[in-house]
Amino acid sequence: MKSGQQFLRRLLDCIEDSPLRLTRKRRGLLEVMTSFDRPFLASELLEKARLPTGDLVTIYRTLEAFEGIGIVQRIPLENGGHLFELTEPHDHHHHFVCRQCYRTERLDLCLANDLEKRARRLGFSDITHTMEVYGLCADCR
């Protein structure tokens, strides 16, 4: 529940400023996403959303579209799956993730600059990076 209306408003604006179409479904999904108090699984979003109808495929495509305009960030899990997080546009950051309950804490530390510089020096382009910390949170221990 990221501070409510103004946040939602900014995200809606962000979609309208993008080439994406603001459909009823997307409006609905966006609203449901703001109601989570933590990053969520695609399946959790589907479950909580079940708008008129709903399909995991649409969830994935929507998340991908939103990720493309920078309002959704993807958090890789140890098993290959992902958590998704609705964020301020292009607010890149990392997380501590409980491998049991999937609760996360924000990790304010990012080596993007250093890593990209090193990667470029090695001849890489189109550089991205991940950095996640997994553990058992106090509640799950």
Next chain:
Amino acid sequence: MKSGQQFLRRLLDCIEDSPLRLTRKRRGLLEVMTSFDRPFLASELLEKARLPTGDLVTIYRTLEAFEGIGIVQRIPLENGGHLFELTEPHDHHHHFVCRQCYRTERLDLCLANDLEKRARRLGFSDITHTMEVYGLCADCR
């Protein structure tokens, strides 16, 4: 082809010092693994190994077992899959990974201490972390 015989010898010793059984199959797989000049996919190992017989299941179980005693490291890929790397025992490190050809470069930078300290402060235990840099290598660009 990590410097050959002495390396292989150390790994064999490592297995013998572990609770794992040193079977003919494992000996064979270990040898094939040393013949790679870069981290490999489970399927690549199967293909190159095809010892008398061979099965992906056994590849995965062997990799898991070797990972358990610290001579195999797992490199997560963007799509949820993994590369595997035969290393000196417990030689934890990270990588630059080409998302096209899967060639990797070693990344000598690890925040394990800092990250674990922060995680513990947040109440996490059994802490692990990942940090990978993905890009297109010079050859693939």
Next chain:
DNA sequence: ATGAGTGCAAATAGTTTGCAAGCTG
């Protein structure tokens, strides 16, 4: 009305599980 978005069915990729048979210490 044109093309992006959606639902349904089906496919994929990578990995895991169960169980009977084989081999190692």
Next chain:
DNA sequence: CAGCTTGCAAACTATTTGCACTCAT
């Protein structure tokens, strides 16, 4: 010779693709 290992078949999870239909602009 007990029990770790292996093979085979099958299941699974998360995600993707193809195609016809629908809806936003």
